[in-house]
Amino acid sequence: MKLSRVTSLLIRGRRVYRTAGFVCGERIRDAAVLLKNNYSVSAVRDRTALLYRNHGEPSQVVQLESLVLPQMGPERVLVKMLAAPINPSDLNMIQGTYAILPELPAVGGNEGVGQVMEVGDKVKTLKVGDWVIPRDAGIGTWRTAAVLKADDLVTLPKDIPVLSAATLGVNPCTAFRMLTDFEELKPGDTVIQNAANSGVGQAVIQIAAAKGIQTINVVRDRPDLQQLSDRLTALGATHVITEETLRRPEMKELFKSCPRPKLALNGVGGKSATELLRHLQSGGSMVTYGGMAKQPVTVPVSALIFKDVKIRGFWVTQWKRDNKHDEDALRNMLDELCILIRAGKLSAPACTEVCLQDFRKALENTMKPYVSTKQVFVM
Secondary structure (H helix, E strand, O other): OOOOHHHHHHOOOOEOOOOOOOOOOOOHHHHHHHHHOOOOHHHOOOOEEEEEOOOOOHHHHEEEEEOOOOOOOOOEEEEEEEEEEOOHHHHHHHHOOOOOOOOOOEEOOOOOEEEEEEEOOOOOOOOOOOEEEEOOOOOOOOEOEEEEEHHHEEEEOOOOOHHHHHOOOOHHHHHHHHHHHOOOOOOOOEEEEOOOOOHHHHHHHHHHHHOOOEEEEEEOOOOOHHHHHHHHHHHOOOEEEEHHHHOOOOHHHHOOOOOOOOEEEEOOOHHHHHHHHHHOOOOOEEEEOOOOOOOOOOOOHHHHHOOOOEEEEOOHHHHHHHOOOOHHHHHHHHHHHHHHHHOOOOOOOOEEEEOHHHHHHHHHHHOOOOOOOEEEEEO
16 A cells, blocks of 8 residues: 555655654643644644654664645645554554555554644535544554545544544454454353453453453463453453463363353464464354464364354454445444443553654564553654
8 A cells, every 4th residue: 555645745854853742741631732722734833753764673764754744735634643652563564564565755653643733625524623533544643743635534522532532543443343243242242362451452351341241361471460460350351361371271160150252352373362262162253353473373173163163354454444435334433432432431551652752762662572551652
């Protein structure tokens, strides 16, 4: 996939070494207040972005550079970015290993929330002050400002936390669709998942709990296991176990308190995925959405013959593209997720707020093992 011509125009400029956002030193919740009565191009005082001109290790190939914003077109809007997270797919894109790759040089980041500062004459769907997120991957969100096509953006309500808005478009949407599209789950049913402390995993826990669905959440053993277990339990996890426990006989005891799962969600691959399959009930589905172990999924013949399990895959980017002409599909999903956020039933993952100028540290922290907080750039 190629970035738009506008994006290409935005990436010309020189290297800079200055604060990446004029609200960078303040709490992120103040960003909307600062912008509230300041809707103009001049309000976007800092125009920098995190660019990469070659594929490679993110901390080595990404650079902070200044931007030259293009003129506004009749169907475009000026957006001041408020916050944008670092997701694993962003790193894969920079490394050149993702399924879609923008034309280089490119602005990093596929998710985030911004505020509309100016609209073109023909724009009818957006207005100044709206909060917006990308409809699709490839826009490049690790920047302070951008001029974008109005059709490439979708609005969010401004009465939800900024961090929830910034992290809504990928992981919660992935969790929502996997819990909705593959098995007919009812209150009391069980879902098992690995990578339970990931952004998707935390969203699965909360959305499932809101629907009365039990979750068995598998995590890697670690020094702060009890703290992690307590945190996931506070989100609504029914059971939190380690990868090692998943392979032990005591799983039989666990299934005396809850039914075997109809649905398994695999974000790891390798042996972990095979173990998930072992515990599925007959006719159940395992949906793979990630492969953090970088190992293939091995399916035992017995699981196929005697349990007739279904092996599926899911990619939220493809879902959005398949439904791009169905305006209500994305809108309804986002509205339902925002209802959960307002009700206190769906919160953003634990986040570390970072300025663009501290990008190298943020990228390095994202790639460290056992880090349970999401790095989020605030502009």
